[in-house]
Amino acid sequence: MLIETDVLVIGAGPAGSSAAKHAALNGADVLMIEKKSEIGAPKRCAEGVSKDGLIELGVEPSSRWITSEINGVRLVSPNGTDVWLTEDTVKLPEMGYVVERKVFDKHMAMDAARAGADIMIKTLAKGLERKDGHVIVKAERMGEEFDIKAKIVIGADGPESRVGRWGGLKTAVKPKDMESGAQFEMVGVELESDTALEFYFGDVAPGGYAWVFPKGKDIANVGLAVISTLTEKSAYEHLVDFVKNCPTTKNATAVELNIGGDPVGGIIKKIATDNVMVVGDAGGMVNPLTGGGIISGMQGGRIAGQVSAAAVKDNDFSEKRLAEYGKRCKEEIGDSFNKYMKSRDYLESLSNEELDSIAEVFRETKFEKISTSELLRVLVKVSPKALLKLGKLF
Ligand SMILES: Cc1cc2nc3c(=O)[nH]c(=O)nc-3n(C[C@H](O)[C@H](O)[C@H](O)COP(=O)(O)OP(=O)(O)OC[C@H]3O[C@@H](n4cnc5c(N)ncnc54)[C@H](O)[C@@H]3O)c2cc1C
CATH class of the missing domain: 3.50.50.60 (FAD/NAD(P)-binding domain)
Incomplete structure (x- = not known):
């Protein structure tokens, strides 16, 4: 034929x-x-898509595939210090909806x-x-x-x-540009908010981050991505540890496992x-x-x-x-993508302690609206290498 x-x-x-x-x-x-x-x-x-992206593409949002609408993020540093930002304060990529792929x-x-x-x-x-x-x-x-x-x-x-x-x-x-992802879809997740995406940084996910993306009151995609050249453990092993130790997920039950690569170069x-x-x-x-x-x-x-x-x-x-x-x-x-690449390099270079200090300062700062220069000003206060690594971007 x-x-x-x-x-x-x-x-x-x-x-x-x-x-x-x-x-x-x-x-x-x-x-x-x-x-x-x-x-x-x-x-x-993890099924996060930005509203602006869909609008730009002319895709009409539909209740057939939207599981939750997102209006904020919770950023968590290695010692558990968290920073909450709303969509009025900051524009973040992939923020808008969690969909059913x-x-x-x-x-x-x-x-x-x-x-x-x-x-x-x-x-x-x-x-x-x-x-x-x-x-x-x-x-x-x-x-x-x-x-x-x-x-x-x-x-x-x-x-x-x-x-x-x-x-x-x-x-x-190249292996250094390929993230390995592992994720559970879970029920019984004790979400702080079912309209905020949660991101966890530091050793939980070397070269990447861990996430909890709500898909309902107690349902979420819980996953992480690592760069395999930066860790001895597999993404799945990191995920099992993360789920066990994270207060939001420690009592949750997995109903689906997803494993996959993500080219970030x-x-x-x-x-x-x-x-x-x-x-x-x-x-x-x-x-x-x-x-x-x-x-x-x-x-x-x-x-x-x-x-x-x-x-x-x-x-x-x-x-x-x-x-x-x-x-x-x-x-x-x-x-x-170039500015995101530099931001990723910078994030990757931060130790757990530096991430904790940045989170502390962010917690104390009252942001009206986070412009990129405002963000850099605050970052440089705690992490002088921010200027070196990100300075030319702003
Ligand atoms: C753990 C993880 C979490 C992620 N979270 C997010 C997120 O929250 N938001 C986001 O925007 N992105 C996320 N991504 C990335 C996102 O999933 C991909 O960027 C996206 O799916 C890419 O779309 P695509 O159409 O290029 O490829 P895919 O969605 O991978 O589709 C490729 C298709 O090709 C088919 N195919 C492959 N080979 C053949 C063949 N030989 N013949 C016929 N068919 C073939 C496959 O079956 C598949 O259906 C995540 C990735 C991972 C791994």
């Missing part, structure tokens, strides 16, 4: 669905394939289908080759093997992406070549500080969809034509 299409999207996560939707809206014939039988499940995500992802795939994209579930891409200016992708569904001929392939196949590599892109992520240098583009986690479109990649992946997907459809109209699928995609991703997403 041979299926022909203009644009083939491999992977129906948020980035893939966004790419498929925008390629279809811009006139391309689009097929999206997904290896799993249920789009969005199992999740590998298995409903959210399906909703985004439905949007792509409504825009005109075809979807094949339970369909695995196994490899690709270029032939006569096109790409032939080997695929398998329910034991049947077949070929898909496409003008452009968009690899939206997540953190363990193989599509880019098949197409000749260097998508491998920024967008890979080259994200498009002849006939092939990568998007979302596959292209490193993850906020290096927070590890959040839903919104940025969807933004990348929108650009990939628009550029691929325009390239189809021009009948030009060359690396040169698709370079517009890399350029726009850098301008619209990548440049903002």
Whole structure:
């Protein structure tokens, strides 16, 4: 069997669905394939998304996939000192809603289908080759093997992406830039507030942080991410210790376990070549500080969809034509990642004691509104290296 299409999207996560939707809206014939039988499940995500991000993407919030609305954060230092900030005081990425990914992802795939994209579930891409200016992708569904001929392939196949590599892109992520995440969805969580995201810093999660994201009165995603080169223990072992020792979770029960990688090294240098583009986690479109990649992946997907459809109209699928995609991703997403990368380096350099002193000072400070320069002024008071590491950002 041979299926022909203009644009083939491999992977129906948020980035893939966004790419498929925008390629279809811009006139391309689009097929999206997904290896799993249920789009969005199992999740590998704490499910936090920003309201502003959804608005910017034109996605209407829906009670079908919102589990809780968030209006603040609780930041907890290693000795338990906590700082509460509300959304009126500070704008934080990934703050707005905690969603149900298995409903959210399906909703985004439905949007792509409504825009005109075809979807094949339970369909695995196994490899690709270029032939006569096109790409032939080997695929398998329910034991049947077949070929898909496409003008452009968009690899939206997540953190363990193989599509880019098949197409000749260097998508491998260095271990120091790959966070390992482990998370329980838990019930019986004794939340201080069911409208605030909780973040825990320090040795609980070397190179990352631990989180409690509420999904109901006593339900939450409780997880953490670590950089494996900075710790002897696995993310799962850190998580078990965290849950046992954290007052919020020590009496809670897990009903789901999620394990997954999160590439936090920024967008890979080259994200498009002849006939092939990568998007979302596959292209490193993850906020290096927070590890959040839903919104940025969807933004990348929108650009990939628009550029691929325009390239189809021009009948030009060359690396040169698709370079517009890399350029726009850098301008619209990548440049903002640089400051998050520096903030992550700074955070990583702080000892437990320094984190505790910063938390103490923040607790005492009455912030009207935290501007970045105000934040730096307070940080420099307690941690002079803040100026060194972050000074040029503000
Ligand atoms: C523990 C953890 C917590 C996180 N928390 C957050 C958070 O709170 N907020 C946030 O914004 N981000 C979070 N992230 C990151 C977020 O989950 C990802 O950035 C996001 O899912 C990326 O979307 P994507 O579409 O690029 O990839 P994915 O969502 O991974 O989708 C890729 C899809 O491709 C499919 N696929 C793969 N290979 C093939 C193949 N060969 N053929 C067919 N289909 C294939 C997969 O089955 C999958 O459905 C977290 C990540 C982790 C690990």
